[in-house]
Amino acid sequence: MSRPRTLRIDRIACTGHGLCAELLPELIDLDEWGYPILQDTAVPDRLRAHARRAVAACPVLALRTDDERT
Template identity: 70%
Template sequence: MTSTPSLHVNRITCTGQGLCAELLPELIDLGEWGYPILKDPAVPDQLRAHARQAVAACHRLSLHIDRGRP
C-alpha cells in the first residue's frame, strides 16, 4: 500500500508571488494577501506532473512535495 504525495508550503520563505496557484489551481488558492492556501495537500495521480512543475517554478523554494509514506 502506498501513500499519496502531499504538498507543503514554507510560510516563512514564501513571498506570495502566486505562481504556484497559477500553475496548480486545482490544489492551491491565494489568500487575500496573495499567499498560497492549500485546498488539499494530497496530490492525486493525475496532478503529480503539474505539482512538480509548480514546485520547480517556486523562486523561493517555498513549495515542497513529499513522496508519501508506504
C-alpha cells in the same frame, strides 16, 4: 497503486508571488494578500506532474512535495 504524495508550503520562505496557484489551481488558492492556501495537501496521481512543475517554478523554493526526497 503508488503511495500518496503531499504538498507543503514553507510559510516563512514564501513571499507571495502566486506562481504556484497559477500553475496548480486545482490544489492552491491565494488569500487576499497573494499567499497560497492549500485546498488539499494530498496530490492525486493525475496532478503529480503539475505539482512537480509548480514546485520547480517556485522562485523562493517554498513549495514542496514529499516525493522530492527520493
